[in-house]
Amino acid sequence: MSLTTVHTDKAPEAIGPYSQAIIANGFLFTAGQIALDPATAQIVEGDVVAQTEQVFRNLEAILREAGAGWGQVAKATVFLMDMADFPRVNEVYARVMGSARPARSTVQVSGLPRGVRVEIDLVVALGAR
Secondary structure: OOEEEEOOOOOOOOOOOOOOEEEEOOEEEEOOEOOEEOOOOEEOOOOHHHHHHHHHHHHHHHHHHOOOOHHHEEEEEEEEOOHHHHHHHHHHHHHHHOOOOOEEEEEEOOOOHHHOOEEEEEEEEOOOO
């Protein structure tokens, strides 16, 4: 099995020993994305909605670099600091995903990198490559 690293300057650099995404066996696996602005490497200002919107901008940049789109997302995992944020995160999620309806898990966690309120990762079906 071969692994292909996906990297774009339009998403934040990895802040540890990992890749933005990996392609394996026709699937794209993204690293968890947080609300880092790729231009400044700083957390975006604002509430959980602003953070979620940045997370989706980061994910979209990775999808585009891999030649994929939201309709190919097979699974999303959403990590929240506070499950009370779920309705507002879900509104952004629904708007960005449009008609796509991937499987999804949402979990509340005790902490996320850099004190953010939300982190999301994706598994994307790329098909034959």
